[in-house]
Amino acid sequence: MLGEIIAIGDELTSGRILNTTSGYAARKLYDAGYTIHAMSTIGDTPKLIGEALLRAITRVDFVIVTGGLGSTDDDLTNEAVSKALNRPTMPNLEILSRIRAHLFSQADAVDSPLEKLAWLPKGADPFNPESKIAGYQLIHDQTLIFFMPGIPSEMKELMSNTVLPRLAAWKAGSRLKTHRRIYKIFNMAESGLNQMINSLNLPEDISIGYYPDFPDVHLSILQRGKAREVSPERFEDACRKVEHLLGSAIYGTDHDDxxxxxxxxxxxxxxxxxxxxxxxxxxxxxxxxxxxxxxxxxxxxxxxxxxxxxxxxxxxxxxxxxxxxxxxxxxxxxxxxxxxxxxxxxxxxxxxxxxxxxxxxxxxxxxxxxxxxxxxxxxxxxxxxxxxxxxxxxxxxxxxxxxxxxxxxxxxx
Amino acid sequence: MLGEIIAIGDELTSGRILNTTSGYAARKLYDAGYTIHAMSTIGDTPKLIGEALLRAITRVDFVIVTGGLGSTDDDLTNEAVSKALNRPTMPNLEILSRIRAHLFSQADAVDSPLEKLAWLPKGADPFNPESKIAGYQLIHDQTLIFFMPGIPSEMKELMSNTVLPRLAAWKAGSRLKTHRRIYKIFNMAESGLNQMINSLNLPEDISIGYYPDFPDVHLSILQRGKAREVSPERFEDACRKVEHLLGSAIYGTDHDDxxxxxxxxxxxxxxxxxxxxxxxxxxxxxxxxxxxxxxxxxxxxxxxxxxxxxxxxxxxxxxxxxxxxxxxxxxxxxxxxxxxxxxxxxxxxxxxxxxxxxxxxxxxxxxxxxxxxxxxxxxxxxxxxxxxxxxxxxxxxxxxxxxxxxxxxxxxx
The missing domain is CATH 3.90.950.20 (CinA-like)
Structure with a gap:
């Protein structure tokens, strides 16, 4: 199953805020067996948002979109989706009544900008109409699209509790099986490490990656494929060989500090x-x-x-x-x-x-x-x-x- | 002047490493008056890298590409560029002789993987053939493309010392005039700060932004537009009002620590x-x-x-x-x-x-x-x-x- 991630917001394309949500989503999806082949970050421009979304729909099975769902004038995701996918926005009555009840209790004006939150593209299926966290899913041309807020804490909560379970239920069995281990190495150059590892002649389905993370080098051992092709024994055997070769040059794995x-x-x-x-x-x-x-x-x-x-x-x-x-x-x-x-x-x-x-x-x-x-x-x-x-x-x-x-x-x- | 940023690496699309270089480049470019309308992150797949590059070339004036320039087998940027732009790779003799001199001094094998660093797409103009930092520029279909390493420290150095000056020299005069100042504030909630700043009634062409950066809040004062519309006096006056209002709650500006x-x-x-x-x-x-x-x-x-x-x-x-x-x-x-x-x-x-x-x-x-x-x-x-x-x-x-x-x-x- 192939996916793309699209993050929306001028605060990201102007570099005022570092985009951490796309990387978070990528890690969660990768570890769950999905492959992300591209991530995009787009400013608050409906035309560009629409283009990115249409392009993604033609080439992947699912799309994750974050940002631009709020009530202020620069939140334009729903407008862009509506135009690009030709799905007029209409009010979700459950969300609208919840907003009006809230406004009434606050004695605010009736035409509050908050009502914007209830207007969703046709076919949108809100995650939690009763909660304060926005977000919905939409199936278009057999592609499952998730829309989430750009606020990292809200996005992370939805990712774990809603998006991953729904994605798993949607097309079960079509995920790749993944075995991955990161070895953390200090005091060894990337090129020398590369030569040593090459000498091991590891099986072809074991991928090796080298990532400098000053002052360390991270060595990634990865096996990924359809469940019946992937062998945990071959993965563990490769890891044992690497450990034996490098000995105490490895100080830890994965999340070790x-x-x-x-x-x-x-x-x-x-x-x-x-x-x-x-x-x-x-x-x-x-x-x-x-x-x-x-x-x-x-x-x-x-x-x-x-x-x-x-x-x-x-x-x-x-x-x-x-x-x-x-x-x-x-x-x-x-x-x-x-x-x-x-x-x-x-x-x-x-x-x-x-x-x-x-x-x-x-x-x-x-x-x-x-x-x-x-x-x-x-x-x-x-x-x-x-x-x-x-x-x-x-x-x-x-x-x-x-x-x-x-x-x-x-x-x- | 419109630009795009492309970051390359499986370590990014699998979420193993957070992409910080694209956001850094976006901020530097924005402050220098350029507009970035999209940023992409692509795995180490030459076909996808090539597609992203070709798409960017058709719609912007310049492209920043980071990552995939190293000597290991998963560094595929030059191969992707070569295919997508139909520019065969050829050895840069200056870089090659420097690598061979280095290898000779180390008494390594002659066909070292390091030699890969010298093979660049036709027309590539290396930034610093004598330095240890890879990177080059290429002009294709009137689009200026910069290729830099994905290692944040190297990329940041090249961005300031090479990319920004060359970009400014390339098409001078077509940039937006930008005044921006960040005030760093500690021990004050974002919402209270927002209310205080609203009371100042600053002119409409001054944009205000609030960005939590634990444990600080950053307050951004921004004026941006065509040179004749932007007034440095109005910007400075707004800054003075903010400083007067907040006093010693501000501990510094911009890069102050x-x-x-x-x-x-x-x-x-x-x-x-x-x-x-x-x-x-x-x-x-x-x-x-x-x-x-x-x-x-x-x-x-x-x-x-x-x-x-x-x-x-x-x-x-x-x-x-x-x-x-x-x-x-x-x-x-x-x-x-x-x-x-x-x-x-x-x-x-x-x-x-x-x-x-x-x-x-x-x-x-x-x-x-x-x-x-x-x-x-x-x-x-x-x-x-x-x-x-x-x-x-x-x-x-x-x-x-x-x-x-x-x-x-x-x-x-």
Whole structure:
């Protein structure tokens, strides 16, 4: 079953508002076994809306339309549908009487713009005439068309509770069976990954996709087809091969977050973490504490931007700061030791570096970063050269620190 | 000048990745005076890509295409363009020799998939053959077509540095004149704001829009029309009235970030900041240090998730923690004092609260937050009840703390 998604609104084509509803609908439909071959966003222009709708009807089995159903002058979807499909608008009596009862209770004028909400193209079948959420379906030339509001919360509710069940009932059995897994990978280039995966010679019905999502690469393994052609065993076998090949370069799947993965490892091993940050300025701690329940394994730490605080709170020696500079392996190590002691943690992370745009030198250009990880016996330090603007350098630094901790915890278990 | 935007990628039509580049391009183009009448998103299917491109060419002056330019097997834009526009692909020698030099230095195989990047449709004019960012322009049937990568950071860079200047040079004078300003407002409901703005009775050619962008509301003031109809004086006058009406409820305009605004105020007044965080877990410090040059006014601070660290690093008294609990006005105040002393700052912020989803009680439900701001003479504490999930509570808490500091600094100056 093929579908198209059409989003309507000048606020979308002028870029004032980011269209999130089409992507949401696409994900829900894809996971339910449908294929979306195009999504369009059209301004509030009836002619263009009509053209897009007619084009979609000729080439797909169903269409999802969002936006333009409200009561203000720039809500033009019903007018466009009426003209394009030659279906005059007429009042839905149930909706009209509900609006009039509401207006009466408010003592508003009788010819309120709200009455516009009751005028629908001929053949429209409203989802919930008694509810406050607009929306209806229409079958035209054997194509099922759903019209929903553009407000994300309303659209999402209708999508789950009304559209997906009705679509499933309409032409049951004609959906594709879908198996999909996303592997999240850090510290590996897309092209190298591509070459490694190609060497596996996976079966032809397994599709592979690579999607950079800074600083990660997402690897998608997909099998999709008619129910009798699709084999869960072949899919699982392909996934096993990928996992075996990439090993710990994969940090998680689907909705995993690196901070969540690290948190689980810490919790499983009953270890407490402390963090001392300079160039990441709180970002490592913020990522750790974005996870519910992180107080079970995160004690806290220090953000020591000034050298004085590195000495005072973390006990970094003045001599080391003078001799090696704040951005050095020695200071990273001293910071990790300092916060380990200070917090009484079992393991600690520290960061020091130059996030830029200022502060670089020929010796230590912007992007120079030292990360340390200490426990009660050892301390490992890595040095990195990152590129990009300040925010990218901070992001990849925090991500690298979390990944360093992940590899340490895997090694330990 | 009319344009269309086409985004390409199965990751978009399957809803795996939210398309943010089309909305970004739309906003940039709208502000530069162009009108986008449709945006499409197409999967990695050469036939559909070609159809969308041909349709756009017949009805607009320029087309922006993003995605599908990479070196992996699912990057099919050049193949689709080649077929649809009947322009065979041929190697761009400059790009090819750069790739070969790179491969040679890496000692990779000669028939590397990277060479694919050099094969472009006939007539393609690459933006920067020497750079790592792909992209080119093509003029077909008097329509100017720009091809850019789908990676948001690369696309944004090309949009500003290459596409907009070239578009402006191509058919100068046929753009609409646009004046737009966005006011960023925190701590005010959209409906109340709407009522206040209506009372101003602004001229009819000034359009007003309200856009929630959690936790802010953005207020857009827009004037757009042919050059001789648009009056900058009337636009500026409307803006002045809005500013006068809303006063310090506006924290910035257009691209201002609250942390940037606060940073400027601190720098102007030569004040140094320290931060002590519990429920925000590093987010306040992270937002402050995301701003270049923040080391001029940010000393650092502590993330004290455990009660022990609140005592040890910040000197919060054990008795207060026992008597009032960690989430209390008294502990917020003690944390702010503690970090002020510890860091030697002129002013400090602290946060303590319950971000959830666990940890709430009938007395102190999830969303209960105390924030304190201390200087050498005084300390103010506010208590808040926020709602939403953990991440929303952390976001609005950090935002409220920064805004508290902003109002304090405005008051002081």
């Amino acid at each position: 690196l901070a969540l993965v690290v948190g689980k490892l810490l919790e499983d091993q009953s270890l407490q973490l402390g963090v001392a940050e300079s160039c990441t300025g709180g970002l490592i701690s913020q990522r750790i504490t974005s996870i519910p329940g992180s107080s079970n394994y995160f004690l806290g730490g220090a953000v020591t931007y000034s050298n004085e605080l590195k000495e005072k709170i973390l006990g970094v020696s003045h001599a080391d700061l003078e001799r090696f500079g704040a951005v050095s392996a020695e200071v990273a190590e001293a910071m990790a030791h300092g916060v380990l002691q200070n917090t009484g943690a079992d393991v600690s992370l520290s960061s020091t570096g130059i996030a830029g745009p200022g502060g670089g030198s020929p010796d230590k250009p912007v992007g120079t970063v030292y990360l340390a990880l200490a426990d009660k016996e050892n301390c490992q330090v890595i040095s990195c050269k990152f590129s990009g603007d300040r925010n990218r350098i901070q992001l990849i630094t925090a991500h690298t620190a979390l990944n360093m901790l992940r590899l340490y915890l895997i090694d330990k278990s | 609250l942390a940037l605004v606060v940073g400027k105020l601190l720098e102007d007044q030569s004040l140094q900041l320290g931060v002590a965080e519990s429920c925000t877990g590093g987010l306040i410090s992270q937002r402050i240090t995301s701003i270049p040059g923040s080391s001029n006014y940010f000393l650092g601070g502590a993330v004290t998730y455990s009660n022990e660290l609140k005592e040890k690093i910040l000197g919060v008294s054990h008795a207060d923690l026992e008597r009032f609990g960690a989430v209390s006005a008294e502990v917020a105040e003690a944390m702010a004092h503690g970090v002020l002393q510890n860091t030697g700052a002129d002013v400090s912020l602290s946060s303590t609260g319950i971000a959830g989803p666990g940890g709430g009680s009938p007395d102190k439900p999830v969303g209960t937050v105390y924030l304190a701001l201390a200087d050498k003479e005084n300390c103010q504490v506010i208590s808040c009840k926020f709602s939403g999930d953990r991440n929303r509570i952390q976001l609005i808490t950090a935002h409220t703390a920064l805004n508290m500091l902003r109002l304090y600094l405005i008051d002081k100056s």
